[in-house]
Amino acid sequence: MKKFQLIALVNLIFLFMNATPGNAAVPAKISYTVTFPEAQAHYAEIEMTVSGLAQPSLELKMPVWTPGSYLVREFAKNIESLTATANGKAIMAPKVNKNTWHINTAGLTSVTVKYKIYAFELSVRTSFIDASHAFLSTSGVFLWPKGMLASPSTIKIVPYKDWSKVSTSLEKVGGDAFTLTAPNYDILYDSPIEVGTQDIFDFDVKGVHYDVAMYGGGNYDKERLKVDMAKIIEAESAVFGENPNKHYTFIVHNKLRNGGGLEHLSSTVLGASRNQYSSEAGYKGFLGLVAHEHFHLWNVKRLRPIVLGPFDYETENYTTNLWIAEGFTAYYQNLILRHAGIAGADAFLGDMVGDINTVENTPGTKVQPLAESSFDAWIKSYRPNENTINTGISYYDKGAVVGMLLDLEIINSTNGKSSLDDVMKYMYDTYYKAKKRGYTDAEFKAGFEKFAGKNLDDFYAKYINGLAPIDYNKYLGYAGYKLTDDLANSMDPTIGASISNAGPKKIVTAVIRGSAAWIQGINVGDEVVSIDGTPVTDATTIMNGKKIGDQINVTVSRDGQAMIIPVTLLRNPRQKNRIEELPNATPKQLAVRAKWLKL
Structure with missing residues (x-):
């Protein structure tokens, strides 16, 4: 540093030493x-x-x-x-x-x-x-x-x-x-x-106070909710090793029909149907929502993609990592219910099959990579249209599936020593607590690799940034399971269009990419009037008596004009998967299964 710079610095120091509190700017x-x-x-x-x-x-x-x-x-x-x-x-x-x-x-x-x-x-x-x-x-x-x-x-x-x-x-x-x-x-x-x-009840979980505010009434059992919500909170806190809140608020809006949730730093807002609590499926669905949004207090609100905070409130904040932020949270909402003892192993596997079926029955999974689905959330995810199923994939559903694959990969690679839990805690400790910032794509990938003990370039190329079909049996095989499609040998025909059956008019609501309806030009919004001259009164019976290769004449009304469209029926590609045990599972496979499902 040059001499005149030192003199200037000394003078500046004396200036600040002589400043009085009265001279300091007062914040608004x-x-x-x-x-x-x-x-x-x-x-x-x-x-x-x-x-x-x-x-x-x-x-x-x-x-x-x-x-x-x-x-x-x-x-x-x-x-x-x-x-x-x-x-x-x-x-x-x-x-x-x-x-x-x-x-x-x-x-x-x-x-x-x-x-x-x-x-x-x-x-x-x-x-x-x-x-x-x-x-x-x-x-x-x-x-x-x-x-x-x-x-x-x-x-x-x-x-x-x-x-x-x-x-x-x-x-x-x-x-x-x-x-x-x-x-x-x-x-x-x-x-x-x-x-x-609103009706408010409260409880404490290991020193953290929880308030639950119920608006709209409902057939909920407060005492049962207190017990099960506490189990969820404890299981999630165990993943990260701490609960960073002193108090937390659940705001629940109970309506005739409602759903969804939005996470916040120390609270969440949930939508529920006021009468869903009395059925086991409805009650479990609510607890899954609780588990999802509460898990976000770590994953997203603290452990976050680097662009998601500090926020720019005036424009979009793009990230390719919503498959971790939301997809992994969707995976954990089911895993936590299992680990908390609220759901059985079969129920958890059934939830995962639901995600797998959604992914495999969405034509857009062959069009949009998972990372791109995240990046395009601003223009696609919240603005679905009649062609969404053909052009994109949900980072919730596919993200949950990828979370399962990585969890199984890590458990298998470490002989049950580590799991995805360890990655989440490591990333939370490293980036939120130590570095006090969000993570980049490369940093989270490095976190996976640290615990998997292997390079994941190929995995990312196939399943995150690419469109490769998922090799489910490779990963499920680690735990002694396999995926079976009960419709793999089905010869059921389909027209390839979703047709509303709710009113007297049978209106096309979606056309599946590559289907017979897609190829022959049936449009969303068409009213299906008749098939081979027979009026359509029930959209669910259109395929009765038909087989693959049959040509049918579909009369539709489009913009008030009738037209006849010849359609050659194709095989229905829909999958109906289930997870089943492999015969003669090895001791290692059983150990992976026990670690994964906490058996």
Whole structure:
């Protein structure tokens, strides 16, 4: 370092030593008040105050998507009547692009902004308000000041009428359930809020407190749920060696028909059918959802692809690793139920067969590689159309299958010493805890190879980045199993189109790539009127008495015009697989099986 640089550095040090706290910049203070004067009409009113300003302008922004749901949803579309005041006077707050409002703050130290939010889409990722409750998906409710994502904020909830409860993972201020605080916007946008009269029960698991907020009623058994949810939580915590939360909140929306879930750092939102809890299949389905979303508190919320945090809330955040983030979580939701003793080994194998059948009966598995499915989530996964089955594969389903393959590979290669659990814990410890960042493709691949003890270039080329048919029997064979397709020798014919049987009109809803309907040009939206002149009254009986090679004349109505399309029937390629034991399994195969299934 040159001499003049040293002198300048010394002078700079003395300058900071002489600075007083009074000279330091004071961070802006941000607060929100949420009221519901028209809850019955699905509106909330937000008052946002930013004080301590010392800048010439302020830009307020609304996220365009919510983390965990990879689709630009344009939440700003729900904002109405935004106004701004300062010193008791109205000031201009023009909208300058789709999700940004600009305010001139020269000479101002505080600005208050008021706006309305319309919320009438009850899903795990969007907000909903009516007279019975409010669900605030925070990324679509609260504006943030540009440049202040790291700033703390407080949120005051003013309840509507008889609303008496707030459920959220945000910390309370002074013990007041209706006054909340967030240390930064990443936490605020990752902490949904349920307000109303929801039924709340709680339990503790090894020092971590859990609240379960049930909206919409239902035939659930609280005591049974407490026991089984605790088993799931313990089994998942064992994978990673710790539970990083002090408290965690489940928000459950029970409707006549509902489903899905969305993970958050210290909470999750689940959709359930209110009467599903009384059947074993329905109850197990709910526990699988619990296992899936709770597993995310490690896998994705902490152990994450490097691009998924810190987030850019204004544009897409692309990753090729959702097959790990979501697919492995889908695999573990079934494995955890087995390891927790909630599901038997046969039930777990049946769940895996379900994923295998979905993958093998989706023509798009031969078109779209798994990594590409992840990357294209933003434009395909959340925007399915009539041709989706032909063009893509779900990173959930195929990711779960690949998770199974890698688990079996590692168990077999290490003679039962290690499993996929060890990879997950190693990656969590290394990247989340030690390096405090996300992982790259190459780093996770290296993690697999570390525990498999072998190079996985070929595996990646075939199953992650390529389109090779999966060699199920190689991997299942490690555990003394094989995959059997009960329809392998079937000679059933098919037209190759899905036809709705719900109403009087039989409408084509999908056409399978390479099928007879595909080749001959039957279209989605066609009304199937008759087959060989016989009116179609039941779409399920179209193939009765038919065989492969038969030519049939299909009369359809397209855009109000009748046309006859000759179709030569082809073999139905649908698979119906099952996993069965190999005869005379070796001691090693049985050991792998025992490790895998915790027998």
